Amino acid sequence: MDSTPKSPSAWNRLGSFAQTHKNEYIRSMVVAVLGVACGMIPYYAVSHIVVALIERTKDASLYLYWAGIAALGYVAKEALHSISTAISHRATFAVISHVRNLVAEKLIRVPMGYTLDTPSGMIKNIMVEKVDSIEPTLAHVLPEMTSNLLVPLFILAYIAVLDWRMAFMAVLTLPIGFVCYMGMMKDYEAKFQRYMDVFKEMNATVVEYINGIEVIKAFGQAENSYRKYFDTVHSTVEYALEWMRGVQVYFAMGMGIWPAVLVGILPVGCFLMLRGTLEASAFVTITILSLGVVGPLLAVVYSTDDVAKIGSIVGDIGKILDEPEQVRPTEAVELSGRNIDIREVTFAYGDVEVLHNISLSIPEGSVTALVGPSGGGKSTIAKLVASLWDVRSGSIKVGSVDVRAIPHYQLMEVLCYVSQDNYLFNESVMDNIRLGKPSASDEEVMRVAKLSGCHDFIMHLEQGYHTVVGDAGNHLSGGERQRIAIARAMMKNADIIILDEATAYTDPESEAVMQQAVAKLIEGKTLIVIAHRLSTITNSDTIVVVEDGRILASGTHEHLLADCSLYAQMWDAHVSAKDVF
Numbered sequence: 001m002d003s004t005p006k007s008p009s010a011w012n013r014l015g016s017f018a019q020t021h022k023n024e025y026i027r028s029m030v031v032a033v034l035g036v037a038c039g040m041i042p043y044y045a046v047s048h049i050v051v052a053l054i055e056r057t058k059d060a061s062l063y064l065y066w067a068g069i070a071a072l073g074y075v076a077k078e079a080l081h082s083i084s085t086a087i088s089h090r091a092t093f094a095v096i097s098h099v100r101n102l103v104a105e106k107l108i109r110v111p112m113g114y115t116l117d118t119p120s121g122m123i124k125n126i127m128v129e130k131v132d133s134i135e136p137t138l139a140h141v142l143p144e145m146t147s148n149l150l151v152p153l154f155i156l157a158y159i160a161v162l163d164w165r166m167a168f169m170a171v172l173t174l175p176i177g178f179v180c181y182m183g184m185m186k187d188y189e190a191k192f193q194r195y196m197d198v199f200k201e202m203n204a205t206v207v208e209y210i211n212g213i214e215v216i217k218a219f220g221q222a223e224n225s226y227r228k229y230f231d232t233v234h235s236t237v238e239y240a241l242e243w244m245r246g247v248q249v250y251f252a253m254g255m256g257i258w259p260a261v262l263v264g265i266l267p268v269g270c271f272l273m274l275r276g277t278l279e280a281s282a283f284v285t286i287t288i289l290s291l292g293v294v295g296p297l298l299a300v301v302y303s304t305d306d307v308a309k310i311g312s313i314v315g316d317i318g319k320i321l322d323e324p325e326q327v328r329p330t331e332a333v334e335l336s337g338r339n340i341d342i343r344e345v346t347f348a349y350g351d352v353e354v355l356h357n358i359s360l361s362i363p364e365g366s367v368t369a370l371v372g373p374s375g376g377g378k379s380t381i382a383k384l385v386a387s388l389w390d391v392r393s394g395s396i397k398v399g400s401v402d403v404r405a406i407p408h409y410q411l412m413e414v415l416c417y418v419s420q421d422n423y424l425f426n427e428s429v430m431d432n433i434r435l436g437k438p439s440a441s442d443e444e445v446m447r448v449a450k451l452s453g454c455h456d457f458i459m460h461l462e463q464g465y466h467t468v469v470g471d472a473g474n475h476l477s478g479g480e481r482q483r484i485a486i487a488r489a490m491m492k493n494a495d496i497i498i499l500d501e502a503t504a505y506t507d508p509e510s511e512a513v514m515q516q517a518v519a520k521l522i523e524g525k526t527l528i529v530i531a532h533r534l535s536t537i538t539n540s541d542t543i544v545v546v547e548d549g550r551i552l553a554s555g556t557h558e559h560l561l562a563d564c565s566l567y568a569q570m571w572d573a574h575v576s577a578k579d580v581f
Contacts, residue, residue, distance in 0.1 A: 035080030041073025121207030335399025345394035369537035422485035424473030436491030
């Protein structure tokens with residue numbers, strides 16, 4: 001038996017989102033019903049005026065009275081509609097904010113593999129556009145559809161009291177219109193889901209095109225990349241047009257037949273009135289009130305489009321919320337030191353296994369370098385130690401405790417991970433460094449910047465430490481971003497430091513400064529370093545050679561030169577490259 005818990009339905013999930021604002025939505029629906037009912041008052045008042053005219057009533061006060069009633073009904077309708085909308089929107093915007101927070105918090109709790117494997121354009125589309133798409137259903141459909149359904153039923157009931165035959169004629173066109181509507185909505189959810197799929201693909205392609213524009217230009221791929229962008233956009237438009245063409249006939253028939261209530265009421269009403277079985281006053285009242293049935297029912301029809309979409313919209317949000325999380329305890333545990341123990345670890349990205357039963361011990365206070373060909377698994381080991389993913393089998397222990405048994409906040413207090421692509425936020429240089437210690441003063445930030453060799457280049461920026469670095473730090477060079485990342489790591493002052501090619505973008509002149517900064521950063525710390533320049537790790541306590549997801553050899557620089565042919569080849573290639581340049 002499959003024990004996997006089932007995801008809640010779209011409507012159940014939507015209800016859970018809105019649960020805390022349930023009373024506000026109920027108030028909104030009650031007010032909306034009153035508003036639509038007030039909107040029927042002018043029809044009722046006009047029927048009395050027309051009857052009075054037919055009966056040649058000459059009392060002007062009677063006409064003024066009913067005109068005033070009609071005006072009051074109209075004003076009350078607009079006022080109540082505004083109040084209902086204000087209540088529902090206030091609740092809905094709170095729900096939207098809540099859902100966005102749920103998604104944002106979820107992204108923190110899921111393994112990094114999910115966010116790296118999912119296109120950023122797709123996640124952005126769900127967090128922004130999809131979550132915003134909840135608004136029509138919650139803010140409009142719930143109160144307005146309820147009121148637009150109830151009030152016409154009350155009117156039809158009143159018409160039935162006046163004459164049941166006329167009530168039957170008033171709804172004569174509804175089944176025909178409903179058949180047309182069913183044709184229009186056939187396979188709607190599947191078609192809408194397909195549309196959202198091609199739209200997400202277009203969104204991801206647009207983000208890729210914009211983010212890669214520099215590479216596209218540099219390699220002369222503008223035509224090919226634009227063709228991919230154009231084809232994706234064109235296919236989205238074509239699918240939308242094809243869908244519209246398929247329902248156009250049903251839509252035209254439905255919108256033409258459904259509102260035509262007078263087609264049945266006028267001839268039958270005239271016939272009954274001539275036969276003497278229907279009074280003229282009742283005929284006039286029924287005719288005018290029947291016109292008031294059409295508007296609300298059409299509003300219901302238009303709302304069903306939003307209702308039909310909600311399954312796909314909430315389903316996409318649910319896919320993120322249902323992602324497996326990295327389960328961690330909340331209570332801090334006692335760590336016996338800062339040693340790292342990797343035992344029989346196997347790990348895969350999806351179905352592709354990249355680490356195969358590796359074991360490695362890293363003593364507290366030691367410097368361990370991971371080297372090897374690209375794609376061998378060095379960065380994966382570092383990220384597993386940083387708990388950015390969970391191992392498939394085996395264990396990784398910090399301070400003799402499995403990282404899966406350490407609260408995330410506690411692990412992040414003792415561990416600092418710096419990659420070659422460390423992200424900088426679109427804030428000032430000072431704020432980006434201060435992320436390592438949010439309580440740090442400006443003076444502390446500048447002191448750490450000087451220690452990490454950042455101070456001089458920061459002072460040459462347009463606004464010094466208050467210079468905004470741009471989206472992802474794109475106003476700075478790659479080397480400058482890495483130096484700020486090193487300063488941020490120094491500010492954190494963690495006991496375990498992982499440097500994943502953290503100096504990859506630095507030029508030779510800056511590398512010496514970076515190495516001095518790193519030397520100060522790691523004093524008394526446990527360090528794991530991945531470096532593409534072997535000359536920077538020759539003094540490491542242990543150098544581990546990783547190839548094809550396995551540990552090939554480990555030892556000191558001199559030991560590996562003598563006993564590991566792969567390391568010796570890598571060193572020769574490194575030295576040769578230095579000689580060339």
